[in-house]
Amino acid sequence: MEEPNGALAEPVQREISRLAVLAGQRLLQHGAESTLVMDVARRLGLALGVDSVEVSLSASSMVLTTLSDGRCITTTRRCQDRGINMQVVTEIQRVCIMAERGVLDVDGVHQRLEQIKPMRYNRYLVIMMIGLSCASFSRLAGGDWPVFALTFFASAVGMFVRQEIAHCHFNPLLNFGVTAFVTTLISGFGQVYQIGEAPFLAMASSVLMLVPGFPLINAISDMVKGYSNMGIARWTMASLLTLSTSMGIVAAMNVLGVWGWLS
Secondary structure, three states: OEOOOOOEOHHHHHHHHHHHHHHHHHHHHOOOOHHHHHHHHHHHHHHHOOOEEEEEEOOOEEEEEEEEOOEEEEEEEEOOOOOOOHHHHHHHHHHHHHHHOOOOOHHHHHHHHHHOOOOOOOHHHHHHHHHHHHHHHHHHOOOOHHHHHHHHHHHHHHHHHHHHHHHOOOOHHHHHHHHHHHHHHHHHHHHHOOOOOOOHHHHHHOOHHHOOHHHHHHHHHHHHOOOHHHHHHHHHHHHHHHHHHHHHHHHHHHHHOOOHHHO
16 A cells, blocks of 8 residues: 555555564574575565665664655564574575565565475484484494494484474573583493494594584674674574583593593
């Protein structure tokens, strides 16, 4: 709906502001880099009819302002981490493109954004694939089949523990530390009982699932593209996750009295 002079009515501009900030919020929550978050929010607002869109990001929130015919509307959203999910990121980008092409109006964008739900793989499939991937790393590093089997079991149990702790909504730092402890404790028995020719490979390979690769990549990408605050915040979080993992590994090694690849 437009006013007589052709400008957007205030309720319409307010709804566009809500939709743009919702798109940006969900992108930030599910692991998109800062450039993509700001670009999609801006493009979506412009496609729906406002004159300009300004976005400010922080590690846990975003502020968005739309301008239409000299009238500004500003809204703020808290962006709590919901886990990396590229399916959500892709679907929101698709909605933005459809709005730019005129396929979706304000109501259509609202309906499509509400319909986007994070797709989750079956948890037992994830456990099996994590176990296989870590076990494959041990095999590539020169481990034999007993080491492969031990790595598979240790990383699969570790992933199960990680999922259970995440389901209870504990702090991610505690999650990574406990998971690293349990995983290293199980794989460390290979060193205690000399399972396979190189049991220390199981200790090194089974915790590779805890490497925060995606946050580190996003952190570097943000800093390179000029979003230093976001990059530093993400780098700090990734570093803390790495520290928690290291503490869990060292604690398990102390309990068993073995030091794996450090001995």
